[in-house]
Amino acid sequence: MEIIITDTAYDTANDAASRISTFINNKPNSLLCFAAGETPLCVFTILIDLQKKNHVDLSSVYYVGLDEWEGLSQDTKGSCYQVMSDNFYTVAGIPSSRIKRWNGICVSPEDELNDVYQYIIAHGGIDLALLGIGMNGHIGFNEPFTGLPKKCIRVKLDKTTQSVSKKYFDIPTKVSYGLSIGAGELKNSQKIILMATGIHKADIVKSTIELPNDISIPSSLLTDHQNISLLLDKDAASKFSL
Numbered sequence: 455m456e457i458i459i460t461d462t463a464y465d466t467a468n469d470a471a472s473r474i475s476t477f478i479n480n481k482p483n484s485l486l487c488f489a490a491g492e493t494p495l496c497v498f499t500i501l502i503d504l505q506k507k508n509h510v511d512l513s514s515v516y517y518v519g520l521d522e523w524e525g526l527s528q529d530t531k532g533s534c535y536q537v538m539s540d541n542f543y544t545v546a547g548i549p550s551s552r553i554k555r556w557n558g559i560c561v562s563p564e565d566e567l568n569d570v571y572q573y574i575i576a577h578g579g580i581d582l583a584l585l586g587i588g589m590n591g592h593i594g595f596n597e598p599f600t601g602l603p604k605k606c607i608r609v610k611l612d613k614t615t616q617s618v619s620k621k622y623f624d625i626p627t628k629v630s631y632g633l634s635i636g637a638g639e640l641k642n643s644q645k646i647i648l649m650a651t652g653i654h655k656a657d658i659v660k661s662t663i664e665l666p667n668d669i670s671i672p673s674s675l676l677t678d679h680q681n682i683s684l685l686l687d688k689d690a691a692s693k694f695s696l
């Protein structure tokens with residue numbers, strides 16, 4: 455696994471944006487999957503800036519949502535789709551025909567999981583996944599001990615995720631389950647950019663690197679991917695040893 459450590463979170467985002475931009479320019483019409491957490495927000499800002507300077511056309515590719523909180527609509531502030539829409543899709547002017555979004559208030563989660571999976575299959579799999587490491591190592595909503603499921607999954611959220619979720623919502627919001635692309639399907643991506651920034655991620659970054667293929671640390675299950683880059687700022691990288 456390639457590990458790149460930069461001085462600041464901005465530098466990490468800049469590196470990610472540069473790689474994504476190059477990828478898009480080399481492979482228009484590819485399928486990208488971006489995490490909707492706090493970590494990639496600056497990547498989106500830089501990508502939009504690159505588009506304004508005509509260095510990349512962000513509408514030349516397709517996007518599939520990584521995950522969604524079950525029970526939240528696409529209009530709910532703090533839902534994964536809303537975060538993506540407000541910080542990327544709308545600002546970047548991505549046509550809705552280029553976006554596969556999760557419906558967190560679907561009547562049948564089973565149908566929803568299959569619908570997103572079929573979209574991925576129809577596009578020949580994910581070409582590039584930009585992923586953030588959660589506080590417990592989760593990737594999307596692939597929680598500890600979920601393993602490497604292929605297809606898409608409905609997962610009971612663990613206590614850490616439920617607690618961390620408060621940062622996304624303005625009003626108290628109970629979340630119990632998540633809908634997500636399975637880690638096995640993410641691992642099928644041609645290219646993975648895994649990101650973590652901030653001192654609060656230093657412990658889980660250390661576990662991710664020092665305990666490869668540990669089922670209690672979902673991010674560690676990706677580290678033997680043939681084309682993965684782990685992008686860290688120096689705070690997130692402050693605890694591990696190689």
Ligand code: GLP
Pocket residue numbers: 489490491492493494520521585586587588589592593594595615
């Ligand atoms: C969240 C989301 C993921 C996200 C991860 C890290 O709960 N399910 O999509 O990538 O956890 O989030 P953050 O970047 O806010 O730390």
